[in-house]
Amino acid sequence: MPFCEAINQSNIFSSGGPISQNHKTRSKIIAIIGCGRAGSKLGFWLSRSGYKIEALFDPDITKAEKLSIEVNAEKVCSEASHAASCSDIIFISTPDSLIKPTCAEIAKGGGFNTGSIVFHLSGSLPSSILLEAAKKGALTASFHPLQSLAGGDTEINPFKDILIAVEGYAEAVAQAKKMAIDLGARPYEIDGNAKTLYHASAVIASNYLVSLMKMASEVMAASGIPEEKAFEFLLPLVKGTLANMEKMGVEQALTGPVSRGDATTVIAHINGITEKTPDLKKAYIELGKIALQISESQNFIPEHLINQLRDIFESS
Template sequence: MLTLNIIGAGRLGKTLAKLAQRSGQYRIGAVVCRSLPAAQQACAFIGAGQPCASVQALPAANLTLLAVPDGAIASVAAELAASGTLAAGSVAFHASGVGEAALLAPLAAAGVHCASLHPAFSFAEPARAAQGFAGTRCALEGDAAAFPVLRDFAHAIGGVPFDLAPGGKAAYHAALSIASNYLVTLHDLAARVAAQAGMADEVAAAVLGGLMRQTLENTLALGPQAALTGPIARGDAGTVARHRAVLLTADDALYCALGRATATLAADRLDAVTQTMLAQALQPVLRAE
């Protein structure tokens, strides 16, 4: 049975440790928090572990997870390297979405196999997260020597691991942010414009929600180009102009930016004249409210 140390038992750290403990394939070693009471509470949730308030007291382990905030990963790695508590040949990994394994460079210099494992999952509440984690995709990046151990770890906690290209971490995280955050922004934009039409909030939520769900299913099943519908896909510059006439300046700027990207996506089905008309219809114009 492999031993897992946890440094930083916040929502993610506690959840992954709980899942590892539950798998029966890992023994939880040290659980390090800023204070001993916090570490004790984390161990109580995990159901195992030795509460610690310092990395100096870490026992030997096969894997060490640095589940600290992104801004603290490099400094904690340096502290661990200086203490000499991680053995050469063991695996250290962090779970930052955008940070690369290079944040653990001081440990790599000491012979530790360093990588990052990022679960594409929201850890809002540990107990709930532990119940719903199964099937979560987990991105691996860093020292390839750490990958077999981390793939096994991901599978044991219910995840589905996949490898990122070297240097691909920032693009990976940007893709997740676009897919998640910007979808919410689009919903907000659509809801504001729906309010201009006099739609009650509950009606707008039902209409927009149903359409967004259907569209998401279509684009995932068919691909973006095949799933695209609407006035821009048809080359209907007149409808685009009517839309823009009712939009506030800030919303119009968003509409035009998204419209130009949509026109590019639809270019294969539009002739040159239609593409030109759409481009003209989507030119941003400064105007008073």
């Protein structure tokens, strides 16, 4: 079986490696290992930013073939090591649990060259999990776009003006920063040991925002407004709050009964949620406590109202 299916017949792989120009003389040549949503988005926009996507691999070959058309890739490979071996820069864009074993598989198959740059896209894992690549002389780093990459829109660049967190070997980090800038993003170097908390923050801001909107929709549905309409009605409120936070800062954008010290309304909320949506009571109270901390730190309300609300949340 050939290493790769060559899209361009002048670059067919032989058993001795790529027939194309020597690895050391190529520049900006990239392999994408894992063509899911993140890998595909990254590959597509890197190709639009002047980078050559040389080779693709995914266990589901149809995903790799689809991306190859979008980015004009030279090769779709049947093994990850073969895709990696013909590229200067390798992105391992698999799910987090597969990054380490995929890296080991590529190393075992001779896919890493001395001086190759290897990135993974995990937000929570450090670059040190790419140890098997480093053992082969590759330069390793992590490259995490702080963005939700769901959806298939190819007109709006999802990397524009976002944070891309990077850490790892200095040479790889330098390349990561350049690529981030080329994508229109803002690179920021972080400590690999801090990535768990960094990623937890991202989960709260993105994933748990979805959870929060589901919670708000359920409570609104309990008021008699159909849940399928609730998001439509709540969305302008959410957008307005985000705009206020962008303009004024997070703490100063807080409004509502806690920020006013309106204990009567808070008690009514807790009683209503307890009656109609009891599973959401705890979440409402815990979020209320955070709102109270903000109100206290910003001196929104006097101390006696802070204490009154604190007693309400604790006793409920």
